[in-house]
Amino acid sequence: MTLRLISKLASPSALRRCALASSKSQAFGTASLLQRSAIRNAVSGPGGNIYTARSLHTTAIAHHGHVHKPNPGEELHVTFITKEGEQIQLEVAEGDNLLDIAQAHNMDMEGACGGSCACSTCHVIVDPDYYDKMEEPDDDENDMLDLAFGLTETSRLGCQIKMTKELDGVRVALPAMTRNLQARDFQ
Amino acid sequence: MVPLKLAIVGSGPAGFYTASRLLEKVPNAVVDMYEALPVPFGLSRFGVAPDHPEVKNCQDKFVQVAEAPHFRFVGNVCIGRDLTLKSLKDNYNSVVFAYGSSQDRLLNVPGEELPGVFSAREFVGWYNGVPELRALNPPLQDAEDVVIVGNGNVALDVARILLADPTRLKSTDIGEHAYDVLRKSKVKNVRIVGRRGLLQSAFTNKEIRELINEPGTMMKPLADVYINHYKPFVPFLERPIKRLVQIVEKARTNSNDQIAKANQGQGSLPSKQWSLEYLLSPQRFYASSSNPNILSSTLFEVNTLLQKDIKSPSVCRGTGETKSFKTELAFRSIGYKSLPLPGSAELGIPFDEQSGRIPNELGRIAGVPGFYVSGWVKNGPTGVIAKTMWDAFEVAETVLEDLYSHKLDTSSKPGYEGVLPEIKSQPVSWTDWLKIDQEETSRGAAQGKPRAKFTSVNDMLSVL
Ligand SMILES: Cc1cc2nc3c(=O)[nH]c(=O)nc-3n(C[C@H](O)[C@H](O)[C@H](O)COP(=O)(O)OP(=O)(O)OC[C@H]3O[C@@H](n4cnc5c(N)ncnc54)[C@H](O)[C@@H]3O)c2cc1C
Ligand SMILES: NC(=O)c1ccc[n+]([C@@H]2O[C@H](COP(=O)([O-])OP(=O)(O)OC[C@H]3O[C@@H](n4cnc5c(N)ncnc54)[C@H](OP(=O)(O)O)[C@@H]3O)[C@@H](O)[C@H]2O)c1
Numbered sequence: 001m002t003l004r005l006i007s008k009l010a011s012p013s014a015l016r017r018c019a020l021a022s023s024k025s026q027a028f029g030t031a032s033l034l035q036r037s038a039i040r041n042a043v044s045g046p047g048g049n050i051y052t053a054r055s056l057h058t059t060a061i062a063h064h065g066h067v068h069k070p071n072p073g074e075e076l077h078v079t080f081i082t083k084e085g086e087q088i089q090l091e092v093a094e095g096d097n098l099l100d101i102a103q104a105h106n107m108d109m110e111g112a113c114g115g116s117c118a119c120s121t122c123h124v125i126v127d128p129d130y131y132d133k134m135e136e137p138d139d140d141e142n143d144m145l146d147l148a149f150g151l152t153e154t155s156r157l158g159c160q161i162k163m164t165k166e167l168d169g170v171r172v173a174l175p176a177m178t179r180n181l182q183a184r185d186f187q
Numbered sequence: 188m189v190p191l192k193l194a195i196v197g198s199g200p201a202g203f204y205t206a207s208r209l210l211e212k213v214p215n216a217v218v219d220m221y222e223a224l225p226v227p228f229g230l231s232r233f234g235v236a237p238d239h240p241e242v243k244n245c246q247d248k249f250v251q252v253a254e255a256p257h258f259r260f261v262g263n264v265c266i267g268r269d270l271t272l273k274s275l276k277d278n279y280n281s282v283v284f285a286y287g288s289s290q291d292r293l294l295n296v297p298g299e300e301l302p303g304v305f306s307a308r309e310f311v312g313w314y315n316g317v318p319e320l321r322a323l324n325p326p327l328q329d330a331e332d333v334v335i336v337g338n339g340n341v342a343l344d345v346a347r348i349l350l351a352d353p354t355r356l357k358s359t360d361i362g363e364h365a366y367d368v369l370r371k372s373k374v375k376n377v378r379i380v381g382r383r384g385l386l387q388s389a390f391t392n393k394e395i396r397e398l399i400n401e402p403g404t405m406m407k408p409l410a411d412v413y414i415n416h417y418k419p420f421v422p423f424l425e426r427p428i429k430r431l432v433q434i435v436e437k438a439r440t441n442s443n444d445q446i447a448k449a450n451q452g453q454g455s456l457p458s459k460q461w462s463l464e465y466l467l468s469p470q471r472f473y474a475s476s477s478n479p480n481i482l483s484s485t486l487f488e489v490n491t492l493l494q495k496d497i498k499s500p501s502v503c504r505g506t507g508e509t510k511s512f513k514t515e516l517a518f519r520s521i522g523y524k525s526l527p528l529p530g531s532a533e534l535g536i537p538f539d540e541q542s543g544r545i546p547n548e549l550g551r552i553a554g555v556p557g558f559y560v561s562g563w564v565k566n567g568p569t570g571v572i573a574k575t576m577w578d579a580f581e582v583a584e585t586v587l588e589d590l591y592s593h594k595l596d597t598s599s600k601p602g603y604e605g606v607l608p609e610i611k612s613q614p615v616s617w618t619d620w621l622k623i624d625q626e627e628t629s630r631g632a633a634q635g636k637p638r639a640k641f642t643s644v645n646d647m648l649s650v651l
Contacts (some may be wrong), residue, residue: 043579049457114244119573143393145425147571177577179584 199229201562208583262615278605298472550582
């Protein structure tokens, strides 16, 4: 629950764009550098990084146990754009993969095959600026991407993207696959 | 808050993923999952190939769901046999059908009923230890040439199990009974036959690459006639199918190289070979005159494809020309089929015999409030687990939509306590399943396998 709170803080409604579906321009094309730094500012805030409330994260992480706590000073950053269009920036450790990271932070990403590159449920759409910094997907990953819904030119499987220094700041969007109805929408 | 009592029929991926979303989003949901067998997970246990253990990792999620406080597994209770559908209707706020597809489609050609013609569903169930199929014992020791009709991923599973060196399968959870038969197999030539062309192949890229790379086997070079058929379309193809063409063409080049070398005396060709055949529809299976258990040949009609343009679906038409393959065993792999549950017509639940599924709108069964359908019985027998999952989430959203818009009866219902006196079998709880699971895994460990499955219901129940 605390994480959701952070996400609200971190995503001023002006930036809450409907997180995409199919084309890379829809996903990222319009997110200018300016907007991106706005996201960072919103996240960091003038009074320092709201993520200094790190205990919140560690609780969530300890619960799942798949990811590592970054060493102080070596934190890498990843921003998930949720299906609802919220932007969630996280501090993560080098070497952890995006599926484990998303699940450790209770984000809505499935990993039906447990991260063994045998399904396409952890499909993410990567910011084109970062896509090119990644190693090419191998044959196994391509085979699974071929089955992903709403495949884009910058689609990847979250379980296959390991955080590196080059990827610091990467943004990925979770494709909206299903409705997500809430009781309040019917009142 | 009055609990909302939901019954799910079937414990395969569709049942579990629907349950997971409902439990996550409805705070007062109580989910009871009814399963015909004492063991859960449907085709994840009984369909997914033994050499694909990573696919079964979805079961980790299902275990999490099963351990949720308001979830109950009721195994060994077949709805329509051990408990009536009416009883579920009377005791629950809502019922979700997720009972999959337990039969198979037929070709309806002469000779299909011969002992040498097997359905892929039976063969898969046999090697995966489905209790009622354990005694199938296909006469693999009498067969060299095999024809598989249909070219979906099930056809490729069947081909791979037939062609693989059995010692590779020994350390999987394949049934010992099946391993013993596979070890004596003489099968050395498998033809996977599609009625349309290469571009209409139903298999997916990972699975065809896997078969191409199966050690000790060789894919026979794709025949020119099939290539000529698709060549003009290649520039217009989308990424997945373009990759498929590349994969098959690369395999063709490799095999041609291998053959050329063998012809020059360098190395020999693998004894087990297989091929992709296209544009052929089976017309008749012929029995062997010397051995009643096997066939002698399969007669096909050669097809041509009719297609308005590259975007519209292609259909095949017979040309009148025929072709015959030597065949000792044939496997029909043209899809599974769902059946209506006994008692469903009385409750007004429709069933489309043609497509073999329950008609629905996003999972809602029209005209029968409170009834929903998910998974293969909703969509027909296609879709990998990922597809079944997304779809199950969508069905759960439909239930939520009806709940939030007051279309569900939310009055207090007895649920499990109400149906219990009417259950005619011995229900198996989740704790019971964990005992069976533990017994299977420890027996497996002793044999160097992840699990040694029980292959009879009595054996499963004897652990409890
Ligand atoms: C041979 C084969 C291999 C496959 N391999 C893969 C793979 O490698 N990767 C992949 O992603 N997908 C694979 N699939 C697809 C995957 O299995 C399906 O997407 C998925 O299992 C469908 O889920 P379901 O819950 O609708 O049906 P099922 O999995 O069939 O579950 C239905 C359940 O309902 C139970 N049931 C039936 N009737 C009753 C009744 N009257 N009362 C109570 N319970 C009942 C059944 O016993 C069963 O447990 C494979 C499919 C097959 C056939
Ligand atoms: N490893 C895996 O991921 C894996 C493994 C097994 C199964 N699965 C999934 O499970 C689902 C079911 O697989 P499946 O192989 O049973 O079904 P499928 O993919 O639907 O393939 C059925 C095949 O049968 C053919 N066919 C149907 N009716 C026919 C007829 N009357 N005569 C001749 N051919 C006929 C179809 O040809 P047409 O196209 O011409 O109709 C098609 O080639 C699929 O979604 C599959 O991907 C996945």
